[in-house]
Amino acid sequence: MLSDSTIRALRYADQVIHEADRADVFTVYDACRAAIGAITVLDDFYVALLREDDRRISYPYLFSNGSYAEAGTMTYGPAGVVAWVVASRRPYRYQDDQGALLNRGIRFGDLEPSADAVVVPMLTEGRVVGAVGALSDTPGVMTDEVVAALTWLAAVLLDRIQAVSPRRRLNLGAVYPELEDAGRAGTLMAVNHATSALTALAAEIELVGGLDDAEERAAALSRLSRRCFEVQAALITRLGGHADPDAQRERRTDPLEALSPRERSVVDLVTGPDGDPGNAAVAKALGIGTATVKTHMASVLAKLGLEHRSELRWLVRSGEDDRDVGPPGATTL
Template sequence: MAEFYGGKRMHPRVLDVGPQTAAILSEAHGKINALPGGDHYRRYDLVRNVMAGITSVDAFYVGLFQGATRIRLPYCYDGEKYDVPETHTFAPNGPTAWVFREQRTYRYRMDGGKVVRAGLSFGDPRKMSADVVTVPLFRLPEARREIFGVVSMHSYQAHVYGDEEVAAFEWLAEVLSRALNRDWEDDRVISLLPGVGGGSVVPLTAESVVDYVVARLDRLRGQLQATAGQLKGGEVGTAAAAGALDDLGHECGSFQTDLTELLLRVDDEPSRRFGTLTEREQAVAVLLAAGLTNPAIAERLSVSAETVKSHLARIREKYGMTERSQLADDISAHLGRMSPGN
């Protein structure tokens, strides 16, 4: 049986599910890890479909945090309808805020849905969730866990999600988290190669985002042209045509998901990096961004120049940046978003 790290628990325990559910989860584990790196849409889709094979899933979403008050939904389903990815400020007393604050699974049965009703609705506004499970997604560094998102399943019928269904969902969320973490770690390692990133975080620009969108649209256009040509020429039958259309649907969903996550990097990374600093390192970083020299920073903080130098060395290490100007720009990007005018 698999070992499981649910909620905040760090000590492994055997997953308490029946043989049939265990078999489904084992197969899902292999499929999730066999998918190409970076194909997050298909991973999200697989988690939803696996849970739909175990229990009733009427609505489902994956949310990735942008700071402490906003969330992007790169993947959202209501019934069999894929909803357009969106970004919003989550309600302060809703299930997303609850999981962000408590860093453990929220279940409808904990409070009879009080937290759910305090949150923002999604999907069909005429329908009301009668059972909900929302599970945190964690980054898994050696020192500490850092929550980066949630995955949530909803049923329009009451009392659907028992302990076995919740345990299975938490286990799948853990598998998903690890797959996403591997993708991000691969990106970090590749950035160490000369000519790729040189160990520095390469900030996204409007030009790079436009280039990405143009390339993905060109790929989609090529698929559409190929499918249209096959249909016009009578080269494919009904089943093959349906498969080609499914592939196009996947490409559209994948494009939307990837673009949503790409924009999350633009919005969130300066603030995430700043959040890794200690209080004293943040004070040094703010003065660095203001253009002060090391001696001036030392004087302002009433510390020695060597102490400032030591803080800056740790900041460079945490940011993965070596140039003072890079650090100043990245710190300024965070401070600009935190100012009252933004």
């Protein structure tokens, strides 16, 4: 059960989201961040949209220590929080591994390590198409209630982002064509929308230059700054390298494709259903020496960017869609 204060925060966010213009994704992201900030001590917040087949991830919204940050698109690695969330399809919590996975990622904001964090996936049809992260410099503040609230907000975000999906009973794209982001027509529409927004910004900048009152000028500049991030969020949400369920390949990219056949055999044994049997047992099963097993394992960890062999269990997937694995030291239910 959520507390009354958390329910009020989520209801207010839901109201703001529903009242926002259908093309205004920035207000939607901002409302989610404000809701979590009202529930717990929040320093950093982000929304990420991703594509599993080539590990492409886009950040249309980044907020750190009271300021909006520059977003963008990049490739996520095989050994960080994003890879774990994609593999496990469940929320990542700092307390599960004391931030080990979190601190392997690219830092933003003040570049100082966070003391607590939670990252929840946006799930659709069994796929992870995005993630929402809440981070704090204060330890022990990301409670179960925060995880529940963030998970609920992630579903709201996904509903808004994928509002024009042809699988939806109500195809909002027919009524709100500006939301359409598929194909050349959608790209041109997004570009035209951004061009119009930037033209309006240029006109407003000229007006600000003519303001004599310092407070009025400061307020106008603050509005212009927000408008810039609104355009950024809209562009990355529509054009970034995030998931399109209809364009996704049927099979995920194999994270072990860079390994040799012998290295893969070692990994198969180490990540088997009965757990890691140890170097001696692996050597006996493969008919090789223990030293050779150690050499193969060192090569595997180097190629995959991992530090410990126990991390292989959450990275490697055997193709079972219902497999639920956690980070090193976590309890799997």
